[in-house]
Amino acid sequence: xxxxxxxxxxxxxLPGGALGVKEGDQVVPVINQLTQLPFDVVVASQDWHPxxxxxxxxxxxxxxxxxxxxxxxxxxxxxxxxVQGSKGxxxxxxxxxxxxxxxxxxxxxxxxxxxxxxFDNGHKKATGLxxxxxxKGVKELYIAGLATDYCVKFSxxxxxxxGYDVFVVIDACRAVNLNPxxxxxxxxxxxxxxxxxxxxxxxxERLM
Ligand code: VGL
Ligand code: ZN
Numbered sequence: 001x002x003x004x005x006x007x008x009x010x011x012x013x014l015p016g017g018a019l020g021v022k023e024g025d026q027v028v029p030v031i032n033q034l035t036q037l038p039f040d041v042v043v044a045s046q047d048w049h050p051x052x053x054x055x056x057x058x059x060x061x062x063x064x065x066x067x068x069x070x071x072x073x074x075x076x077x078x079x080x081x082x083v084q085g086s087k088g089x090x091x092x093x094x095x096x097x098x099x100x101x102x103x104x105x106x107x108x109x110x111x112x113x114x115x116x117x118x119f120d121n122g123h124k125k126a127t128g129l130x131x132x133x134x135x136k137g138v139k140e141l142y143i144a145g146l147a148t149d150y151c152v153k154f155s156x157x158x159x160x161x162x163g164y165d166v167f168v169v170i171d172a173c174r175a176v177n178l179n180p181x182x183x184x185x186x187x188x189x190x191x192x193x194x195x196x197x198x199x200x201x202x203x204x205e206r207l208m
Contacts, residue, residue, distance in 0.1 A: 001040040002207065003138035005117060005129075005159075006031055007145030007152050008047050009095045012088035018081040021146050023174045030172040030200050031144050032096045037207040041101050041136045043129065045117035045151065047082035048089060048105035055113040056080045065178065071111050073122055076178075082107070101136075104129045115154035118162065130162050140165045142203060144172035149182040156190045166195040169203055 012018040014025045035042055049055065057064045057077035064079045082089040091097060104127050106114040114120040118129050133141065141164040143156055152173050159166045168190055175183035191197055198206075 001137040002038075002140045002142065003133050003136065004034055004037075004039040004042045005141055005143045005145075005155060006035075006042070006044040006095070006100075007117060007143060007155055008045055008082075008147070009092050009145055010047060010082055010089055011092060012047075012081040012086075013146040014092065018079050018088050019176070021174050021176055024146050027145065027172045027174055028092060028094050030169070032094075033200055034142070034144060034169060034172060034203065035096045035099045037204065039099070039142070039207070041133065041138060042099040043102045043104060043132070044091065044095075044097070044100050045104045045106055045127075045129075045145075045155070046089070046091060047107050047151070048084050049082050049107045050110050051083055052110060053080075053083075053107065053113075054111050055107070070113070071122065073112070075113055075121075084108075102129075102132060104132075115150045116158045117151070117155045118158040121154075133164075138164065140167065142167045142169055142198075144169040146174060148173040148175035149178075149186040150176060153186040153190060156195050157193055160190075160194050166190075167198045167203065168195050169200060170197050171199050 013021050052059050054070045066077050112120045
């Protein structure tokens with residue numbers, strides 16, 4: 001069975017948003033072509049932080065980009081983003097959500113961040129995505145969304161460790177690139193752990 005995981009297509013990650021990703025809006029039409037393909041299950045993750053989340057610079061009276069220790073883990077600080085119930089946290093209305101079987105919230109614990117759609121950054125709590133996909137018999141997982149160097153990367157690495165065959169649909173992803181090489185490093189790391197980097201065109205050829 002083939003699954004599609006759509007990562008964090010939320011207003012705050014689009015250009016002009018609180019944590020705007022350059023060209024982040026350009027992935028939406030690409031993902032809307034993916035959702036037309038005959039996947040057995042389509043799911044989305046949603047970054048969903050409480051007010052005062054530990055990943056917010058404002059919570060620590062610090063500046064975005066600084067790093068603090070959060071429950072013993074290094075944490076990059078971000079602008080306030082994807083606050084539960086805010087407009088910025090909503091899934092972008094132009095995304096085709098008609099095929100979504102589930103929306104997986106993540107980052108809800110105030111004291112630990114969650115880049116991956118499977119586990120928090122300390123691998124302490126699971127979101128339930130893995131049993132959901134396993135129950136549907138998913139073996140091949142296609143991943144698309146924002147951002148390549150954070151939530152896409154960590155979701156991919158966890159999916160590989162959980163035994164999925166992972167395909168990252170690279171033209172349906174964009175990176176934050178705090179450092180200009182972050183995107184390429186993320187791609188190399190995903191590839192070296194066994195993910196296949198593919199384009200929409202290649203996915204169409206595999207699935208049609
Ligand atoms: C993300 C930073 C903070 C992401 C979420 O979706 O990639 N990045 N929260
Ligand atoms: Zn976040």
